[in-house]
Amino acid sequence: MPDAGGKAPLRWDAHACVPLCAGAELVALDRHRRAGFAFVSLNVGMDMTTCQGVVETIARFRHWLKRHSDRFVVAHSLEDVITAHESGRLAVAFDVEGAVPLLSDEALVHLVADLGVRQMALVYNRNNAVGGGCHDADEGLTKRGRCLVAALNAAGIVPDCAHAGERTTMDVMEASATPVIFSHANVRALVDHPRNVTDRQIDACAATGGVIGISGFDLLLGRPADAVSAMAEHVDYVVQRVGPDHVGLGLDYVYQVGVDPLPAGIDPAYWWPPEAGYGGEWTGSPPETADALAEALATRGYSHVAVSKILGGNFLNVARRNWKAGGAATD
Numbered sequence: 205m206p207d208a209g210g211k212a213p214l215r216w217d218a219h220a221c222v223p224l225c226a227g228a229e230l231v232a233l234d235r236h237r238r239a240g241f242a243f244v245s246l247n248v249g250m251d252m253t254t255c256q257g258v259v260e261t262i263a264r265f266r267h268w269l270k271r272h273s274d275r276f277v278v279a280h281s282l283e284d285v286i287t288a289h290e291s292g293r294l295a296v297a298f299d300v301e302g303a304v305p306l307l308s309d310e311a312l313v314h315l316v317a318d319l320g321v322r323q324m325a326l327v328y329n330r331n332n333a334v335g336g337g338c339h340d341a342d343e344g345l346t347k348r349g350r351c352l353v354a355a356l357n358a359a360g361i362v363p364d365c366a367h368a369g370e371r372t373t374m375d376v377m378e379a380s381a382t383p384v385i386f387s388h389a390n391v392r393a394l395v396d397h398p399r400n401v402t403d404r405q406i407d408a409c410a411a412t413g414g415v416i417g418i419s420g421f422d423l424l425l426g427r428p429a430d431a432v433s434a435m436a437e438h439v440d441y442v443v444q445r446v447g448p449d450h451v452g453l454g455l456d457y458v459y460q461v462g463v464d465p466l467p468a469g470i471d472p473a474y475w476w477p478p479e480a481g482y483g484g485e486w487t488g489s490p491p492e493t494a495d496a497l498a499e500a501l502a503t504r505g506y507s508h509v510a511v512s513k514i515l516g517g518n519f520l521n522v523a524r525r526n527w528k529a530g531g532a533a534t535d
């Protein structure tokens with residue numbers, strides 16, 4: 205991985221959220237930059253968001269980022285990320301959580317790729333037309349889902365299995381021609397929650413060359429007193445199982461909690477079932493966690509090289525193998 209000009213290793217956060225409503229301030233993302241991140245994947249919609257809503261959000265975010273090019277850049281290529289790293293800026297790309305807003309339409313997939321979407325979850329918690337959700341009766345990837353995986357591969361968008369049911373994720377990992385990720389999920393063997401990944405999923409993800417982004421969302425960590433050491437434990441579990449090349453960070457930090465209104469008519473209990481533990485304060489680990497996590501891993505005996513891979517290099521490699529597939533990378 206690049207370690208440009210003696211700078212600190214490149215840090216990569218595979219998932220963060222700011223309110224999707226008009227008027228939300230992206231300036232909060234400067235905390236990611238100051239915490240040493242060169243890249244963050246920013247959510248622009250979920251299965252309950254309309255296609256128009258996704259496109260409008262991307263438009264607003266791009267407009268804001270371009271007006272603040274002294275600190276931020278919209279990432280279209282790996283070169284953009286590496287340049288941002290070298291110049292102390294934060295490269296931002298977008299992710300969609302669920303296929304519903306794009307209607308799994310191949311042309312729309314390519315459109316949002318051109319607009320900066322570089323990662324896409326196929327399903328958000330509940331079944332949709334392409335596959336099963338982690339909080340639903342999962343019957344696997346549908347025919348339409350297989351077409352979507354092919355479209356994502358062709359467009360250079362990383363297929364993301366976070367929020368999908370286990371059977372669907374196994375199908376996605378088998379169908380994808382490129383490495384697949386779980387952008388923000390933890391280890392089921394440590395915290396038994398449907399959003400967390402089983403050993404079978406960890407093995408299959410590694411076999412694709414993919415990465416599991418350890419989430420800072422406290423529910424998926426078992427609401428520990430010390431989130432950093434809990435995250436280190438989840439990282440270590442994946443490393444012990446499949447080696448140090450298949451784990452990264454997807455902090456799932458939510459800026460301005462409570463500001464974002466749900467779309468009209470949405471039943472929160474359907475999308476986030478209370479019996480799965482949702483409903484309390486949404487607490488994620490902030491970007492500043494990265495330093496403490498690096499230290500916790502070093503204390504566990506991890507080398508500088510291994511820590512660098514985990515905090516950024518592994519996701520960078522996945523991007524290198526996916527973004528290029530769609531002609532999005534210039535390296």
Ligand SMILES: [Zn+2]
Pocket residue numbers: 301366367388
């Ligand atoms: Zn999510």
